[in-house]
Amino acid sequence: MNYTIVVTNKCNLKCSYCYEGEKDYKSMTIETADYVVDFIRKTLEESKDEKINIIFHGGEPFLNFNIIKYIKQKIDTDIKSIKHIKYEITTNGTIMNKDIIDFIHNENIKLSVSVDGTKVSHNQYRVFHDGKGSYDTVINNLDILLLNNIIPRCRMTYSSSNFKELLNGIIELKNRGISLFATSANFYDTLWTKSDIEELKLEIDKLIELSINENLNISMVDKTQICKAQSDCFGGISSFTIDPNGMIYPCVFNINNDRFIIGNVYEFSYDKIKKDMYKFHKELYFESVSICDTCNANEICKGSKCKLLNYMVTGMYGNPPAITCNMMKIELDTYKKISTIREGVY
Numbered sequence: 041m042n043y044t045i046v047v048t049n050k051c052n053l054k055c056s057y058c059y060e061g062e063k064d065y066k067s068m069t070i071e072t073a074d075y076v077v078d079f080i081r082k083t084l085e086e087s088k089d090e091k092i093n094i095i096f097h098g099g100e101p102f103l104n105f106n107i108i109k110y111i112k113q114k115i116d117t118d119i120k121s122i123k124h125i126k127y128e129i130t131t132n133g134t135i136m137n138k139d140i141i142d143f144i145h146n147e148n149i150k151l152s153v154s155v156d157g158t159k160v161s162h163n164q165y166r167v168f169h170d171g172k173g174s175y176d177t178v179i180n181n182l183d184i185l186l187l188n189n190i191i192p193r194c195r196m197t198y199s200s201s202n203f204k205e206l207l208n209g210i211i212e213l214k215n216r217g218i219s220l221f222a223t224s225a226n227f228y229d230t231l232w233t234k235s236d237i238e239e240l241k242l243e244i245d246k247l248i249e250l251s252i253n254e255n256l257n258i259s260m261v262d263k264t265q266i267c268k269a270q271s272d273c274f275g276g277i278s279s280f281t282i283d284p285n286g287m288i289y290p291c292v293f294n295i296n297n298d299r300f301i302i303g304n305v306y307e308f309s310y311d312k313i314k315k316d317m318y319k320f321h322k323e324l325y326f327e328s329v330s331i332c333d334t335c336n337a338n339e340i341c342k343g344s345k346c347k348l349l350n351y352m353v354t355g356m357y358g359n360p361p362a363i364t365c366n367m368m369k370i371e372l373d374t375y376k377k378i379s380t381i382r383e384g385v386y
Contacts, residue, residue: 041280050104051132056165084121091125127149155213157205161198161202207246219256219257252381269340277321324347330347330358332358342368
């Protein structure tokens with residue numbers, strides 16, 4: 041079971057590609073947090089699942105750090121049936137102090153920090169509300185984490201305007217001590233050209249070489265992470281996103297969109313939510329038409345499986361963002377190149 045808990049909609053950044061839509065800038069209260077933990081406990085009991093993943097999300101989650109600590113302690117104390125549990129926090133990296141560092145270190149929290157490559161590319165999109173770039177603040181906090189033996193994963197979002205900064209950005213972060221990178225295209229960017237795609241392929245060739253020579257884990261050129269068979273979406277069945285008001289969504293990409301509210305943590309029936317969502321997914325996958333249906337790569341492409349994301353970007357469940365199709369083609373080429381290199385004939 042997977043639970044993404046949005047502890048606050050408040051954020052100290054104003055990223056131009058943010059997918060969270062209109063926010064009410066509220067933070068989760070202790071009362072709501074109690075109901076969230078109760079929702080987790082009851083859904084786990086009914087599902088019989090003994091493994092769970094908890095992701096604390098925002099907004100910027102460290103703006104409501106006390107609730108993160110409260111929820112983790114309450115889950116660890118109140119839910120005894122869990123045999124395997126993983127906690128993760130996704131942060132913009134602008135807020136860091138001794139209490140946060142001690143918590144991450146002592147509680148074995150996985151940390152994901154958003155850094156979009158070099159200073160130029162990062163500050164193009166990830167700015168404070170006054171328009172000032174956040175790069176220097178994030179890098180300073182990354183250095184503090186590394187000094188405390190906390191090595192986060194760096195999440196890098198790239199667009200048609202800054203993908204050429206990916207390589208230099210990763211090299212700069214590698215030189216600081218980061219070795220794990222999760223790269224993702226900006227799905228909302230519609231400005232990609234054929235020329236951009238061809239140049240992106242050249243950048244990826246450089247990343248393949250860098251990852252092998254420097255032993256780096258870069259998701260877009262990691263053979264274990266690309267061209268994998270994609271499972272069907274189980275959003276609202278075994279995966280939930282809960283907002284600060286206690287509203288339940290099937291996917292984090294649907295946050296703040298009332299169309300996708302499937303219940304709330306105060307009054308709910310897991311059995312009803314499950315039945316409704318099974319029906320919903322059945323209609324999406326078996327009864328709706330998709331441009332992915334005739335594609336030979338539809339079993340390994342996120343575009344054919346992440347229909348909730350498709351809708352948020354294109355307004356149609358069956359139509360993925362254009363960059364998704366292009367990236368799938370690039371993934372296939374990348375997989376072949378890496379396989380050939382590993383065999384020593386490239």
